[in-house]
Amino acid sequence: MADKQGKSSKFLVAIREFLEGAVVREPMLVALKEKAILEQALLLTLFGDMLGVPMPSSYYSLRLLPHVMPLITPWKRSLLRQKDWTDHAFD
Numbered sequence: 001m002a003d004k005q006g007k008s009s010k011f012l013v014a015i016r017e018f019l020e021g022a023v024v025r026e027p028m029l030v031a032l033k034e035k036a037i038l039e040q041a042l043l044l045t046l047f048g049d050m051l052g053v054p055m056p057s058s059y060y061s062l063r064l065l066p067h068v069m070p071l072i073t074p075w076k077r078s079l080l081r082q083k084d085w086t087d088h089a090f091d
Contacts, residue, residue, distance in 0.1 A: 043068065043075045051079065 044053065046061045046068070 039071070040075060040078065043071065044079070047072065047075075050076070 044051075046064060048054075049061075050072075
């Protein structure tokens with residue numbers, strides 16, 4: 001009896017995970033991508049002067065610096081790693 005309940009609960013868990021992956025996975029990936037794009041735009045707006053982009057918002061940058069300090073190094077790497085179509089054209 002306990003074996004049947006174990007099999008049926010495993011089956012229900014498998015069905016739930018399948019439906020969750022089929023319904024929720026794509027919107028979740030889109031939301032995560034949008035979050036990353038917005039985060040990069042915010043960091044570029046606030047700390048663009050680190051990359052040579054002149055920005056007049058230095059007061060707000062200094063106020064927010066302690067909160068975004070862990071994000072700065074990965075942000076710089078991700079911006080420098082991005083390639084434009086012109087980079088691929090001249091390879």
